[in-house]
Amino acid sequence: RKVLTHRDIARMAEALERQGVRVIRMDVGEPDFRAPSVVVERAYQEMKAGKSRYTEPKGRQELREAIADYVKMKFGADVKADQVIATMGGAFGVYLALASTISPGDEVIVIDPSWPIYKSCIRYVGGRPIVLETRLEDNWEPNLDELNEKMSAATKAIILNYPSNPTGKALSKKTFKGIVEIAQDKKLTLISDEVYADYNFTGSGHNTVLNYPEVSYVLISSFSKSWGMTGFRVGFVISDLDRANKMAAIQSMLITCIPEFVQYAAIEALKCLDEAKRNLEVMKERAEAVCKALEPLPVSFYKPDGAMYVFPRIDVEGIDGSEFAVKLLEKKNVSVAPGGAFGNYFDYFRISLGQPKEALVEGVKRIGEFLSSMS
Numbered sequence: 001r002k003v004l005t006h007r008d009i010a011r012m013a014e015a016l017e018r019q020g021v022r023v024i025r026m027d028v029g030e031p032d033f034r035a036p037s038v039v040v041e042r043a044y045q046e047m048k049a050g051k052s053r054y055t056e057p058k059g060r061q062e063l064r065e066a067i068a069d070y071v072k073m074k075f076g077a078d079v080k081a082d083q084v085i086a087t088m089g090g091a092f093g094v095y096l097a098l099a100s101t102i103s104p105g106d107e108v109i110v111i112d113p114s115w116p117i118y119k120s121c122i123r124y125v126g127g128r129p130i131v132l133e134t135r136l137e138d139n140w141e142p143n144l145d146e147l148n149e150k151m152s153a154a155t156k157a158i159i160l161n162y163p164s165n166p167t168g169k170a171l172s173k174k175t176f177k178g179i180v181e182i183a184q185d186k187k188l189t190l191i192s193d194e195v196y197a198d199y200n201f202t203g204s205g206h207n208t209v210l211n212y213p214e215v216s217y218v219l220i221s222s223f224s225k226s227w228g229m230t231g232f233r234v235g236f237v238i239s240d241l242d243r244a245n246k247m248a249a250i251q252s253m254l255i256t257c258i259p260e261f262v263q264y265a266a267i268e269a270l271k272c273l274d275e276a277k278r279n280l281e282v283m284k285e286r287a288e289a290v291c292k293a294l295e296p297l298p299v300s301f302y303k304p305d306g307a308m309y310v311f312p313r314i315d316v317e318g319i320d321g322s323e324f325a326v327k328l329l330e331k332k333n334v335s336v337a338p339g340g341a342f343g344n345y346f347d348y349f350r351i352s353l354g355q356p357k358e359a360l361v362e363g364v365k366r367i368g369e370f371l372s373s374m375s
């Protein structure tokens with residue numbers, strides 16, 4: 001079986017676009033929002049003022065203090081600036097977390113469906129991903145007994161990503177706490193990728209690992225999604241001081257630090273609470289519109305609690321997700337990410353909400369036309 005990744009579909013979509021075809025891009029996990037203008041202005045002004053030099057590897061004290069204040073304000077979490085590292089996006093944070101935790105042969109539990117980078121990064125640092133599958137029928141709820149069964153003497157960490165890419169699932173406080181307790185009991189590190197923390201549609205608040213400082217943890221966060229700052233390449237990690245120092249040493253060796261003027265832009269972004277809130281509202285409205293448009297189609301899906309995706313299963317006999325994504329692109333000029341990219345979910349596809357609502361609704365309409373032509 002040929003499993004295509006969302007990069008494969010993106011490449012095909014880009015090739016069509018170069019031929020002048022207008023494609024409705026629902027494959028890319030990138031919000032269409034522009035960075036707040038004050039953020040852009042600050043980066044520009046600081047660069048002009050000569051703030052384009054090396055900083056300490058963890059990032060400027062001022063930024064790390066601003067991040068510590070921010071997580072205090074948002075989650076009541078008590079962290080010191082020295083526990084914070086400004087990284088090259090959440091993606092580099094994932095690498096730092098794994099590289100500082102995993103030795104060759106160690107196992108890391110990944111809850112599928114999952115962002116594909118986790119497995120490739122675990123393998124890259126010499127570890128072995130151990131997959132805990134979750135199911136649409138269970139509302140994507142991880143089964144903690146099954147989680148316990150996945151443990152071995154070689155298990156060193158669990159990666160969490162809630163709200164989830166690709167399912168949009170957020171965990172209840174009870175389940176989150178249950179996983180924390182398992183990690184504590186087995187002396188594992190919880191690596192919690194919370195880059196979608198600001199996209200929580202439920203109103204019931206985001207569960208963060210920062211509220212459980214008793215467990216060994218690395219929090220991964222990013223400026224990319226909340227403020228439409230993907231190309232600034234800035235995120236942060238927070239952990240206990242020892243691990244933070246270890247991660248800072250790796251960052252120092254590989255990239256020295258992130259650009260100084262970007263660090264100032266990040267300080268400015270942390271003040272843009274209204275923009276983040278507006279982006280959340282827009283994303284929530286898009287999720288609702290897409291779910292409504294999907295309702296009459298021969299698909300089953302979990303209505304997302306957060307993040308910026310919907311992950312439907314195709315309920316038409318004999319359709320494979322990769323083939324579906326390619327044909328949908330060719331026949332209807334709509335691009336989606338095939339479910340197989342996220343694990344053993346070949347009948348699924350992922351819709352990214354990083355487009356205006358009208359485009360998304362039109363895209364779903366075309367998906368419906370395409371599905372009825374196939375059944």
Ligand SMILES: Cc1ncc(COP(=O)(O)O)c(C=O)c1O
Binds near residue numbers: 029224233
């Ligand atoms: C779950 C998840 N984590 C981390 C990232 C990394 O984003 P960035 O490196 O831009 O912060 C992404 C981006 O798609 C993601 O979906």
